[in-house]
Amino acid sequence: MNRRLHPNPATGSTRLVGSGLLAAGLMLVVFNTLGRAEDSVVLVDGSRVRGSIVSLAPDAVEIEGRSGIEKVGIAEIQEVMLDGEPESLASARTLLVRRDPRGAIEELAKIEAADIKDAEPRIREEYEFLKVAAAAGAATAADGAAAAQGLAAFLTRNARSHHFFEGQEMLGDLYARLGKYAESAAAYGALDRGPPALRIRAASSKARLLLDQGKAADAIKEFEAATKIPTEPGDTASAAQKGEAQLGMARCLAKTGKATDGVTMARAAIRAADPGDRDLLAAAFAALGECQRAVGGKDQDALISFLTVDLVYNSVPDRHAEALYNLVELWEATKQPERAREARQNLITTYPDSPWAKKLGAARSPS
């Protein structure tokens, strides 16, 4: 399960016929009328599968609805909502998805110990995961090691959790923030055991690690390798991940003096994208903006690219924060201080903990 993955109806799903929107709507009416509770699996396209969860595993979730048991691949899932979980638990999960780990910690603190103690095991496990995940998300250099240890311990104890791959990726992200690149790469490596979309994602994450270390040429190779991982036709989640890897290559080109090639690559990705794939388009326009800035003399083009992310494709927090950061600089460069101020305010208030907000803060601090 991963909030940043795209739907993959072709892989891992054994959804039965008749579970369309209308049927789901009717089910909702019936269940509400009867006052019966249920689990719910929210897919990355926003739709939901309701019923009673039969099994939770790293690669898939099985849920029994009125039409029978349906197996949903982990790459398709945005969120698993458990029947009987405290409201604050669900809120904390939502906050975590929105990249607000501090908010999630505050929300988790509202849950009474007794509520968790008496809850069923899967809810206790969910609580445990969210606690360590939020701590990892909010960790700084000072408490990063402890947070990483907590998360790693959870993943060792719960190797069959549906959060396993997500947790490994979070662990990799945390190690990367702490500058522990080898540990980070190892954590991302765990995703290689997942479906193709996750394998591509793992390769892209490793490539980004190389990029962070200034090894742009190696990063390009890693991104290229990601695009070559074999996938099934119709595996849209993997296709989207490959698109992201291609955009990663474009960003590498921007950093290696080949920004014009990067622009061409990003534009090709946009042309080839499904107009409805908002996440990919967010990444594509952000990459295009970065390449245009790297070319030099194309501030107005870059501004339009980042503005497209800000105003049209703003549902991916990382990309939106990146766009806002760039817009602050570009509006300033184009002598639009009010707009720069607005973008800055938006970045600081919406993504206060993002690296982009911190980068902006650092740039503003008197030396």
Place this chain on the structure above:
Amino acid sequence: MRAILPPCSLLVLLATVAWAADPPAGASKETAADVAARALLEVLEERQMPDVTLAVLARVEADPEASVELKREAAFRRAGALIGVSRTEADSGKRAKLLDEAQASLDAFLKSGTPNGRQAIAAYTQKGSLLVERGRAKAEQANRPGADRKTLEAEAVKFFDEAVKSLEGKSKPGEPITIVTNAEDAVLQVLREVDAKIAALKKVGGEEEPKADAKESEDGDTKPEPKAKQKPAKQARLTIQQRRELEALEAEQEALRGKLIQTRLTGAAALFEKAKAYPEKSKERADTLAASAAMFKEIADKYPTKGGGLFARYYEGRNYAMLGKWEVAANTVVPLTMLDQKQPLAILLRSRACNTLLECQLAEKKYDKFDASIRKFALEDVSRLPGAKLDADWLGFKYRAAKALDTMAETLDPKDAKNNAERAKMQADAKKLAVEVAKANADFADEARELSAKLGKVVEEGERTFAAAFDEAKVALTTMQGHAGEAKAAAAAKDAVKEQAARKAAGEARTETVAKLEEALKLAGVAAPLSGDASADEALKDVTIEEVNQARYYLTFLLYEAGKFPEAAAIGRMLAERYPNAKGSRQAAKIAMASWQQAGQQATGEARDLALAKAAELAGIVMKTWPDEPESADAAVIAIGAAVSGRDPKAIVSIIEQVPASSPRKAEVQLRAGMALWREVQEARRGEEGDKPDEATIAGWRATAAKALDDGIAGFGDAKELPAPPMGQLAVAGALSRVQIAMEDDDDARAATLMQHPVYGPWTLVAGDNPLLKQGTLAEAALTLGLRLFIQTEDFAKAQQAMTGLEKVAGQGDEASAKLTAMYLAMGRDLQGQLESLGSGEKAASPEVRKRAEKILTGFEKFLDGVAARDSKTSSQMWVATTYLTLGSGKGTGAVVPPSQAAAYLKKSAEVYQKLLSNADNPEVKNFEPSIRLKMATIYQVLADWDEAQKQIDWILADPKRQNSLEAQVMAAEVLQAAGAAAAAAGDAEKANSLFREAASGRKTPPVVIWGWGNIANKVARQGIDVAGDKGQQNRDTFFDARLRVAECLVARARLPGKEKERPTRLDTAQAAIGMTRKLYPDLGGEGFAKRYEKLLKDVQREKGEKPDGFQALDAKAQAAAAAAQETTGATP
């Protein structure tokens, strides 16, 4: 008062669908790039960012892969963006041009082929709105004083007629629409297509076809809906896809009906606006209002339950009210006054309808009709109503309600005790409403203030609270603003009596406001409101910190206005530091900075320095707190001012580094800072060795100054014309400083480019007779610098032009020659500075530097000799002489001007001066003979021709009127001291002794009285050495120099051979003189002088055989003396 929503607001309120957002029907499949571009354009339009829209459209048009549909839309979208850009354009001419362009773009789009239905709807609607806007602009122009009303009115009417043509349909019900030429027909055409598709689908689903006599679809308001239960059954025969298609079509049908109403409303509104373009009470106005009323009525009758229909009903009533048909108007809007829904649209309509109803009732004096529910509605807190704001209609409504209540209260029988409670309630409500309107200080504010003042006397006061006092303060504030406005108007009308009375009234109202605010804050628990006290902020009484801070902000402003600067500054600073995010804090901080500036300007001495330091300190806080706000830019300018005034180059550099890239006044700050820093560089170079910063520091400042000037000049970008003053002057002054630096760098090409830049080039402007550079120091600087540059580059034609320009700038009359000489001297100083700069540093003796200096000198020699030979004008000869004097007398130019060459220049200068003096009959020469002789004395002094120098001085001082000339007396003392030194060196001890004595104590023998250094110091001290400003500084420098020279002369005399007997006494006297000066003036006039004093003291100590401890010895002696005194008296220190 605004009586109608502008058509664009109507469009916003009634718009139900974003037409242009939909890809056109039948369009080819679009790529993600097309979809993204269209979505971005939509958001940009919604967010009103037309400038960015235009940039995106330019890229769409240039993109070979963009879809044909998207490109086709570009013309239409550009029109919308141009209209948007025009709204922020202040220049009416440019605005009209943008609107012309927008209209042309729309017409081009409409003519480019048959636009599909949705595009035609959007384009004709846009065109109609644009024309209404243009008509309104013309009507406004027509109403301005002095306007050609008739012509402008005719133009406005034409625009409105065209607007109606673009909006109003031509087709008749049932007739097919083949050619679309307006918005209404465009909507109807699409609506009919949609109707037909719906009917066809329903037929497939099994529904019966509509009967032949059924109303057209456009009458959606009255069309019976199919029975809900039938729908699923009937539609059961449809496939899922067909059902979805039907749902989408029905949604579109509904939206089109909304669009149809919107289009018709806009057409009627255009007529309403057209009516207002005609003069009041004219037949045309009445006829057009009647036509507008009829149109609105038709819409209202047709759509009685829709939002658009209700709006139409309201405007129908407004038309009647404007026609003075009070009863009809009241009856028309009454149903709207009873709307009790909580939706923003219902609240908006109800408030307007109530306002119109009360207007009618007051006009007809029907106070008894004032209904209780309307009274309750009037008393609502508008900020709590969904979507509502206290606009002109609400203010009108509230004021009229207050007026009605007051009148009703007065009509209650005072003899009947039963009425007392009701009367009191009515008056209290009326006062509340009047105060609210007065506080808003917009429409009806004057009337409301009058009414609230009247009611204030009759309404009983309850317990005093912060809220009550604050409300009263706000009303008093609006009263003050009203009087201030009256004063301004009276000043414009040159009615001094009225102006004075209004100013007095404004001052009284301000005092009252301050008192009320102080009272309010005290009631809130703030003990000392005027001192910026925030100690009780954690425990405020029944009031929020936001309200308290708002009151503080008002106080900051009012105290500043009242000239109470320290108090204003204290509150402003507290807000900036403690509540930087509070509303008004930024403005308060700005006022606080201005307060310290004002306090500084009005003070002297330490008080002045303290105030300026506080202004700079506050500026630093503002720059750190709001680095990217305009206040920060203002702060940077203030901080620069303080740093410049404080002669603090480090602070200047720090400000340059701090000013944010986004600061709107960055260019200004950079230019001011760059110029100030460049001045500091020049000053630092002139400092005494050991008393000035090291070369690396000066070079660093110079580089920073050059960069700041470059960046500041670059801030003007591609400006086509010089900005308005003061930025215009600043740009020119900045360019001049940069030219000086470039000339120093031997970069004549860059200097020439800057000088002759078409926009801000000083030479371009001065040669082009630009008004900014016709007179004044800027013109003088441009010409003198130009003269130097063109001489250097041997462009003698332009150099001659510059000289002519200088003569012109100097003007005519007695002062002209002096002015011209001063300008030549200034130029000479700059030239000298340039040569000194070349002659300093490691490369001073390098061949390149010598070559460069030679080039400059050759250029000057050639030009000067040419001028001396061909131009006999006194001014020209004076210039030649002063420039040679400059070239020959530079103290730091030795490395580039060899002594022999310098002496030759001085001789040339003396020759030219002498030649001038030989023509003593010339009145100009006669007038300036003393100055010329003073110059000659300087020359002969440098040439060690003491007799000749003394001759010139004797001539000057022979006239008792000139004996008080400080400049001449200083020169006389200098010559005597220098001659003494020369005599001593030549072994003539007696002569030297006599000259040193006269230099120190003066020469008292008439007719020529020379003061000598001692008397010079005394006289200067009497003039004041602690006064602020340049004069004070000059006096200080002269005083400490003169006192030092007295001691120098004593030491020199002590050293003379044959004077051994007097030696100890003279050395003791010199030591005592230094000690006394230090005791009286511990800083000894600054670090530079202190070093010179201590050096001389050490010399004396050495001569006396003491340890040369300098001041340390003096201090030790003083301490010993104090200890001895203590021992003697037994006093405790």
